[in-house]
Every structure is written in C-alpha cells, then in structure tokens.
Amino acid sequence: MISEATLDELQRFAERGRIGGEVTLRCDMPYPEAESEVTLSWDCSEADGEQAVLEVEGIGRFAVPRVGRRRVQVGAAPLNARLTAGSDQAELVILPRIIIPRIDELHAPSNLVLGEPLRLDWRSVDAVSCRVRFFEGPRCVEVVADAAGEMQYRPEHMGELHIEIEATGRHAHLSAESVATRVALVQVVAPPVRITLPRAVSALLGDVAAIEWVVSGTSRVRIEALEREQVYPAPAVGCLLLEVGALSEQFRLVATGLDEREHVAMVRVTPRLLDVSLVPDELAFLSLAWE
Structure with missing residues (x-):
C-alpha cells in the first residue's frame, strides 16, 4: 500500500512534469536583449530513457547529450525551448527585451518673432539617432540628427510652428x-513695426524740403499727402523731396x-519766413556788388 506521503510526492512530481527523474533546463539570461545570443544549459542525467532531445521553437530539434549547453539566437518574439x-x-x-528609447529633454521657446532664428536642443536615451521635423502649414522640413544635440531653424511663416522629434532605438526595425x-x-x-520719422520739417518758401524715414518690420509703406489728396508708395527707407508752399x-x-496691421506716423512741413534782421546786411552786400 502506498503511503500518503508518497502520494503527495508523486503529485508534486506530476505537477512539475518530472515523474521518474530530474530534468533541468536553464538560460543564462531569461530576459535578454532582442537580437542577441543566449546560452541554454541542461542536465537530465538522472532522467529515464537513453536519448535527450532539445527543441527550440523556430530553430530546430536536436539530439543532445544528457548534460550540455548550446548557444541560441533570439529575435523579438518570445522563444520556447523544451x-x-x-x-x-x-x-x-x-522573453526578449525591446530597447525602448526615451526623449528626456526638448527645449524650444513658446514664442518667436518672425525673422529670428529658433534654437532647439534635445537629449534622448537609448536612441541610435533622431529625426527632427518642422511643420509650417503644409510645409515640412526634416533633419536627421544625433541622439542629443542642438540646432537652429528660421521659420518662414507666422502662425503655429509644430516641432516633432523622433528618437529611433536599435530595435526600431523589429x-x-x-x-x-x-x-x-x-x-x-510678427516683428514689431518701428518708424523713425521727424514730427516737423521746415524750409524757406519755394525751397525744397526733405522728409526722410526709416521703417522696419513692415511689408509695405505708403505716404499720404493729406492736403494734396495724393498717395505715394514708398520704400522702407526713403526720402521725399517737395517744394514748400505758402x-x-x-x-x-x-x-x-x-500681420497686416497698420501703424501711422505724422509729419508737418511748414514754410519758414526770411529773418528780417538779415535784410540790411543783404542789401549792403548788394550795393557793394554794384559799385
């Protein structure tokens, strides 16, 4: 009659699938990196039977000695061995491990004035390389870059600039x-519009007065002569010559x-009268010239 202790022992062996002997199968790295080699080792010296067989899923079925080891290449999927x-x-x-990269740092300004360069810097971990993409409406600029670094980019349009950085790990193909x-x-x-223009210009009646200006941050400039009811297209840096009336x-x-907003500056042109204190001297000069 089999004792209760013996029945318990048989039950434990049955649960392990090792009735009648001892079989061990081990891997030196149970969670290796994908696309790497591992070493399988086994010992079935106390098992029954004369032949040992090692089956590796997707690789093959091999007759092996009762004690030994074998190098096996693993991919990305779980690998079963028996x-x-x-x-x-x-x-x-x-269970192979897929190396997952991460982007720890990505620094870019929240606002930028059109015409100024944008400075972008980033740092990724466990990445082979990065791709940086700049989206301006339908336009996309892509740059292949290192896993960490910095670069400058000059936007060409106003509005929202979408920046995407993609870090590629060494198992991206898997x-x-x-x-x-x-x-x-x-x-x-839009850049701020700055206008340099005098508030007043004067010249003697009949002389030519010059209105000079410098404008920055603008798409177009015009001069409006209010009393003459005329409009003159003008450059950003220019000068308007006109005869001074009464x-x-x-x-x-x-x-x-x-951004299509208009910015206005005014200038007044006034005639300057001849200084009467200079008249006697001028008359004396004329009389001397005739003598």
Missing part, C-alpha cells in the same frame, strides 16, 4: 515600441506690418 528525456520534460520561455516621439509648439509672431502741409506715413 528538453525531453524519456518521459521527463522541462520547458523554458525566453518593433514600433523602439521609437519615441515628443512634440513642441512655437507661436511665430501753407503748411501734413503728411502721413502708413506702415503695414507683416
């Missing part, structure tokens, strides 16, 4: 998990910014 010796078996599942992305948004705004005149400079 060792059979007589009626005893041992199974092993190898799994989409080996690719990390991070985004940044930059608002590109009455003062007002001129308006209108600068249209890149």
